[in-house]
Amino acid sequence: MHSPASQQELQQPKKTLFTRFLDTVEWLGNLLPHPITLFALFCLAILIASGVAGFFEVAVADPRPEGAAGRSADGMIHVVSLLNEEGLQKIVANLVKNFTGFAPLGTVLVAMLGVAIAEHSGLLSSAMRGLVMGASRRMVTLVVVFAGIVSNTASELGYVVLVPLAAMLFHSLGRHPLAGLAAAFAGVSGGYSANLLLGTVDPLLSGITETAAQMIDPAYSVGPEVNWYFMFASTFAITIMGAFVTEKIVEPKLGKYNSEEASEDLGKDKMGKLTSLEKKGLKAAGLAALGVAILLALTIVPENGILRHPETGLVAGSPFLKGIVAFIFVFFAIPGFVYGKVVGSMKNDRDVIDAMAKSMSSMGMYIVLVFFAAQFVAFFKWTNFGQVFAVAGADFLQSIGLTGPMLFFAFILMCGFINLMIGSASAQWAVTAPIFVPMLMLVGYAPETIQAAYRIGDSVTNIITPMMSYFGMILAVATRYQKNLGLGTLISTMLPYSIIFIFGWSIMFYVWVFVLGIPVGPGAATYYNIGG
Numbered sequence: 001m002h003s004p005a006s007q008q009e010l011q012q013p014k015k016t017l018f019t020r021f022l023d024t025v026e027w028l029g030n031l032l033p034h035p036i037t038l039f040a041l042f043c044l045a046i047l048i049a050s051g052v053a054g055f056f057e058v059a060v061a062d063p064r065p066e067g068a069a070g071r072s073a074d075g076m077i078h079v080v081s082l083l084n085e086e087g088l089q090k091i092v093a094n095l096v097k098n099f100t101g102f103a104p105l106g107t108v109l110v111a112m113l114g115v116a117i118a119e120h121s122g123l124l125s126s127a128m129r130g131l132v133m134g135a136s137r138r139m140v141t142l143v144v145v146f147a148g149i150v151s152n153t154a155s156e157l158g159y160v161v162l163v164p165l166a167a168m169l170f171h172s173l174g175r176h177p178l179a180g181l182a183a184a185f186a187g188v189s190g191g192y193s194a195n196l197l198l199g200t201v202d203p204l205l206s207g208i209t210e211t212a213a214q215m216i217d218p219a220y221s222v223g224p225e226v227n228w229y230f231m232f233a234s235t236f237a238i239t240i241m242g243a244f245v246t247e248k249i250v251e252p253k254l255g256k257y258n259s260e261e262a263s264e265d266l267g268k269d270k271m272g273k274l275t276s277l278e279k280k281g282l283k284a285a286g287l288a289a290l291g292v293a294i295l296l297a298l299t300i301v302p303e304n305g306i307l308r309h310p311e312t313g314l315v316a317g318s319p320f321l322k323g324i325v326a327f328i329f330v331f332f333a334i335p336g337f338v339y340g341k342v343v344g345s346m347k348n349d350r351d352v353i354d355a356m357a358k359s360m361s362s363m364g365m366y367i368v369l370v371f372f373a374a375q376f377v378a379f380f381k382w383t384n385f386g387q388v389f390a391v392a393g394a395d396f397l398q399s400i401g402l403t404g405p406m407l408f409f410a411f412i413l414m415c416g417f418i419n420l421m422i423g424s425a426s427a428q429w430a431v432t433a434p435i436f437v438p439m440l441m442l443v444g445y446a447p448e449t450i451q452a453a454y455r456i457g458d459s460v461t462n463i464i465t466p467m468m469s470y471f472g473m474i475l476a477v478a479t480r481y482q483k484n485l486g487l488g489t490l491i492s493t494m495l496p497y498s499i500i501f502i503f504g505w506s507i508m509f510y511v512w513v514f515v516l517g518i519p520v521g522p523g524a525a526t527y528y529n530i531g532g
Helices: 005-010 017-033 035-055 085-102 104-118 123-133 140-154 155-170 177-188 200-214 229-255 276-300 324-343 349-361 364-383 385-399 407-419 427-441 448-459 471-481 487-515
Strands: 059-061 076-078
Touching: 005 140, 017 155, 035 364, 035 385, 035 427, 059 385, 059 407, 076 229, 076 385, 104 123, 104 140, 104 200, 104 349, 104 364, 123 140, 123 155, 123 276, 123 324, 140 177, 140 229, 155 177, 155 407, 155 448, 177 448, 177 471, 177 487, 200 276, 200 364, 200 427, 200 448, 229 448, 229 487, 324 349, 364 385, 385 427, 407 427, 407 448, 407 487, 427 448, 448 487, 471 487
Parallel strands: none
Antiparallel strands: 059 076
């Protein structure tokens, strides 16, 4: 006869190796402080580490050719200590400059101003509803995943609007609502970096990449558009993979939905269809977007376009590409206002200003994060730690022979693992870019290609980590349809997407870059020649 304690143990389900792994990831993630605190601690660690390394005169051989900008007279890269009088003076004198000069700050805020007008006018929400609800029963899964990917342009809109909408849509069609939720979540979060249009994440990451690349090449420039070709194509690849996983793996596993499992009376889960006024607004916004696109095309398509490069006449390095963030603002702001004017959600300039102000007020956490991230990036650059780690890491990779394209598979997997614990794309890249961008540049790869690989790893594990900021909200929506659903169930539902995405997207990257030799974006290089 079993004791009460042993009976209780027998009643508990046995944990699999994978379940234990997920528990460990969650436990490790919970040990990490808030990203802002994390960056503050990183700053402190850099100060102490630079003092120790400076005391022991840590240095590596500079791989740059003689006469190159920034190369020291003795041909060595020395760690510079900030834990002294000169270091303190430099920190105090540049504290504000580090913050205001941090490349992603201004670009993201400007892009968000335009997106805010389109979002608060109701344009983005109506467009998403029209796209999803207008799909045929046969195409609905593809359209839900596709809409999730496209919604990334508008930041959190996909999580807040599309994920609950997709669950309701599937339920109304007699399909399992959690399959709809999973499909939308996979598109919004698993396909986070893919998109047809440039969004706020592009200038955010490119600014960090540029700062890291300049540790090796001070004149190197990385624009927001450098991954656009690959991310455009990735939108369709992720859509197909996401729909396949939903219909062939996730939905069969979920089985037939039993409405008794719901935590509330769902009824028929009626969808709010587009009104005639909203349809009229969408048509007007579409015409406005077309007009903006034609005007922009006139500045860049003709050989004498006013926004082509003034000296070479090419698109590469042109004011058009350098000012792409301004065009993101215009492309969302004008159609957004036109839509708002038609439906009555925006009547005058005050409504536009209120929309932009609300958007900026929601960016408070990001601005605070940027302050500490900017200090960390600056400290890392001043100490030369990034270059030292890069040279040492590049030497190690060369010593073990891991310098070919297969290197990127390991890099993507590593980024995906780190993403399990640091869910923010900008926070993770601000920490890892100063090390890996210079390191892989020294091995021979361009920053644009490195950033594209990072974006794969950063996206594919978003859907299985509790550290992702919207994971709790997704779980809350899921429990509406299955009251006893727990964290492990949601993660196991999303895991097939993560596995298929990481292998499928990585193979696509390899074929795109190294087999077909297609650049990842306009003017983007694949290889970097340090001597050139």
